[in-house]
Structures are given as structure tokens and as C-alpha cells.
Amino acid sequence: MTTPRDLSPSRRIRANGDGTVYQRKDGRWEAAGYVLAPGNTRKRIRVYGTPRKEALAKLTEKIATSNRGVPVPSAQGSVSTYLTYWLETVAVHQLRENTHTRYTACVNQHLIPGLGKKKLAKLTAKDVRTWLNQLRTTCQCCARSIDAHRDQPRCCAAGTCCSKRLSPLTLAYIHSVLKSALEHAVREEEITRNVARNVRTGTPRPCRFEPLTADEARQFLAAARNDGLFVLYELALRTGLRKGELLGLQWGDVDLSAGTASVRRTLQRPQTGGLTTLPTKTRASERRIALPSECINSLEEHRKGQEGEREAAAGGWNESRLVFTTLAGGAIDPANLNRGFRSLLDRAGIRRIRFHDLRHSTATLLLEQGVELVVIKELLGHAHIGVTATVYAHVRLRLQRDAIDTLSAALEGPTDAEAARIDGEEPLTCAALVR
Missing domain, CATH: 1.10.443.10 (Intergrase catalytic core)
Structure with a gap:
């Protein structure tokens, strides 16, 4: 009698639902099984590995993810294809026209040249982080051939790099556009997670402004x-x-x-x-x-x-x-x-x-007059009071310093006149006090 242990590794009997594993003619191992797909349907997938254990481990991981209710990604195209689709069919209905124009410029100038050739389903957080680091240190005149279109070259075309790099605020903006696009891909079950959210770019310093005194x-x-x-x-x-x-x-x-x-x-x-x-x-x-x-x-x-x-x-x-x-x-x-x-x-x-x-001047002058932050937030129309507190943090710091100085003066002790009043002795006055 033949038992499963006596069979060759490629012919071992697997439980129902565990999929199949067999060796191909080219020597690689192929594992196939059914997993959950978008739309609450089932889809047969295939994974490969050089040893049998590698193919089996890949299939087991995908089946376990499917059993948790997570559908398999359906995205087969590149990042470039998806970003174009997102701009033309999704973002155009959700953003203002000027905002959509800025998003389009960001996608065409930075996202597609940097990540456009990668498969959307295979994009990783490491890919995003590596690309952002490269973007942070790359001269934009050289990368986008800006110097080639100038009447008088002054950068790479002239043999001297001007090192025109993107500001931290621009890098954060590019990162936020990518996060928005991938977040929609997650909602449409094109991918399982937003890998751009796992990348930290740091909080850029807000633009300094000099309001009117x-x-x-x-x-x-x-x-x-x-x-x-x-x-x-x-x-x-x-x-x-x-x-x-x-x-x-x-x-x-x-x-x-x-x-x-x-x-x-x-x-x-x-x-x-x-x-x-x-x-x-x-x-x-x-x-x-x-x-x-x-x-x-x-x-x-x-x-x-x-x-x-x-x-x-x-x-x-x-x-x-x-x-x-x-x-x-x-x-x-x-x-x-x-x-x-x-x-x-x-x-x-x-x-x-x-x-x-002028708007900043209004808020700054109001804060210096002691107006509460929540009143200023309602007047300016900020969505959250944290926005008001962050933008005008330098003013609040100055007010805190004034408050601390007032407290310090109180803690230094009363003056001679105040001490005499506390002891019950009336200080010498030039005129009677009028209540």
C-alpha cells in the first residue's frame, strides 16, 4: 500500500484548499491555489520558487492573507498607468482646478519619471524611500533638462552644476500626492496597503512671515x-x-x-x-x-x-x-x-x-492684545485650532515669556511698601485713597 510519505515531493497529497505544488520542466517549483479577489470572488493565483519550500511558503502566505478577508491585489499595470488613471478619472472630480493642475505637474515632473516604470502591486516602502532620498540630493536642472531649454545655459549644459535642489516643503508635497493616489488604490482594492504611509519625510519648517507691527x-x-x-x-x-x-x-x-x-x-x-x-x-x-x-x-x-x-x-x-x-x-x-x-x-x-x-498681521495683533486662540480660529476660518496654534506659535511663545516674567516678578517678593501694608502699617501717601 502506498502512503503519502512514500510519494515523491511533487506528488504528495495536500489538504483541500491548500493548493497544489508541482515542479515545472525548467526545474522551478510552481504553487497554485484559490484566494479572495475584489468583489468577494475567488481567483486562482500562481507563485514560483527555486526550491519547493519557497514556492510553498509564498502560497501559504497568500492563502493566510485571504483567510483574513484581505483580497489579493488586482493591479497589474505600472505606477505610471495608475497615476494617469487617478488624475483623469478620480482626482479631477475631487480637487479644485488649481489644485488638480498642481497635482498633475507634480505627477508628470517627479512621480512618473521616478517611480512610473515600477509595477503598482510590487511597489514597496523601500522603493519610495530610496526615490525620495535620491530626489532630495538631485539637481533639478540636470534631472529635468531645464538647462537645455535656456537661451544661456548656466548649469549642466555649461559644465557647472548649480545644485538646484527641491525644498523640504516641496518634497513633503510630492510625498503627500503619492500617498493620496495610493490611498485611493487601497480603497478600490487594487493594492493591499499604502506603502507611502510607511515612509517618513520629516516635518518641514513652515514658511516664515513678517507681519506688520x-x-x-x-x-x-x-x-x-x-x-x-x-x-x-x-x-x-x-x-x-x-x-x-x-x-x-x-x-x-x-x-x-x-x-x-x-x-x-x-x-x-x-x-x-x-x-x-x-x-x-x-x-x-x-x-x-x-x-x-x-x-x-x-x-x-x-x-x-x-x-x-x-x-x-x-x-x-x-x-x-x-x-x-x-x-x-x-x-x-x-x-x-x-x-x-x-x-x-x-x-x-x-x-x-x-x-x-495682512491676514497674518490681523492674527498676530489680536494675539498680542490677549484675544483667545479659539476666537482667532473662528475669525480666520481655520478648520482646526491646531492650525492656528502652529502658524502663530512664535507669537504665543512671546506671550508665554511675558507671562513667565510676570510670575517671576510676583515670586521675587513684595516691595517695601507692600510689606508694610501686609504688616498692618499704612504706607505714607500724598493723598487719601478714593474708592
């Missing part, structure tokens, strides 16, 4: 008083609204009698079209804020001035219902606003800052 802010408002967009600049500095939120503000959003303004939209210029109105940056950005009394008076005068411009334009007026418009009633281009803002800074003799730094 209180004296500079007063000087800025005084210089802007004669400007046609004075109300816009005043509203930006006193409320911290974003540039797009200011340009997209409509008269229907402003209640001057109640002294409030509702932020519902933002005005932007996508790279593929003209000016367009979009929803706010996040759900938290859609908010209702209180208007300072100075802004209420300025807006009332601004509305009267806009009525005069409408009458002067007659039939050429563009009824956009926007608070801040051109002389013809149309929307103001953000680029034109930036140019006017820089000219105003030059006329006022104030150092060059970005328009967005």
Missing part, C-alpha cells in the same frame, strides 16, 4: 486712505479675510445694520479659464464674522460711491453684485490687486510683504 499697520491704513481700494485693505487688515474671500464678497453677504458679513465663496483665476467664483477653501472657511464699526462706516460710503459709478457707466455697467469691483462693475483680477498692493507699500514707505501677510 502695530505702528506699521497704522501707517499702512493712513497711506491707503486715498486709494480707491481703501475699504478692501481696511477690511483685510481688520478682519483677516483671504484675498479670494474679499474679491468674492457680494452685497448680499453683508448686513450693515447687524454689522456682520457672511463668507460663502472665493474668487480665483484657474489656469484654464477666466475669473470664476468657487466655494470656500474648506467647510470651516464658510463662516459669519462681525464687522468693526470702522469697516461698517467705510462700507456704507463705498456703496454710495459704487452707485455713482454705476450711474456714470450707464449701460456699460457689469452687474456682478460684488462689493469690490472695477470701474465697469466687473470682478477685480487677483494679479492686479497684488500689483496695486505693492505700489501702495512703496508709496507708504513700508517694507515689501505679501497680501496674505
